[in-house]
Amino acid sequence: MPTGVALHDAREQLFRAAERVLLRDGPSALTSRAVTAEADCAKGVLHRHFADFDAFLAELVEDRISRMDARAAALRASAGAGGVIGNLTAALMELFDSVAVAMVGLVASRDALRARLRRLTPTGVPVLTEAAAAVSSYLAAERDLGRVAADADVGTLAPTLIGAAHLLFADREGAPPQDDAVRKVVSAVVAGVVR
Known part of the structure; x- marks a missing residue:
């Protein structure tokens, strides 16, 4: 039955x-x-x-990563509009919704899952690596528009922003950080390159 x-x-x-x-x-x-x-x-x-539970988890994470593509495109499209710090703050607040933070915890806690995801994300931590790529692409677009310094190392700034934001959001028990806390971190990281 x-x-x-x-x-x-x-x-x-x-x-x-x-x-x-x-x-x-x-x-x-x-x-x-x-x-x-x-x-x-x-x-x-x-x-x-699904072939097994690890295959299910891998497809779950891959599906949620693929949903980041639309967010990345929207962030890149915002280049030239609004303020750089405001755009980055809004993107990080949206990116690190509770599901994304939980996915990072899931990936970190399961060796077999990380191994399966290596075909999608050969280096770094899945979810965070894709988020850093989205931020790097946005910063490069802003650099091309002259709103970020021409010599800005966006390849270093992006993972720095993602890592700092992840630390703010990583507490599963507490309330997520407010906009002003994220803005403060973004400002500190990009203050020297935003025009």
Whole structure:
């Protein structure tokens, strides 16, 4: 006899269930049983759609990374409009929503998952590496427009911004930082290069 409810988009529903478990209970609580219980479906549903649980987790992270592409494009498109510090602050506030921070924790806690993700992100930490690329691309566009110094090392500034912002957002228990705290960090990092 089947258990649970019918899943119309099983893959996405399982991903959302995994995110809820991850946000509520942390990476160590993320098991196939926890995900299927959260999705209210039989355990076999996950294994019908994914080779194993590590494959499921890898596809979850890859899917969430691919969603960053639209954010990266929007950030790059904002070059020349508004203020550089304001644009970076808004982008970091959006980027480090609770799911992105949780994904970094998940990747950091599972060696097998990191190994699978190496084909997508050969170096660095998946999610953070893609975020740094988005910020670097934006800063390069602003440099081309003259709003960032011509000699600015955007390849160093971008991961510095991502690392500093990640430290602000990394506390799973506390409230996320406010806009002014993120703006203060952004200002400190890019103060010498913004025109």
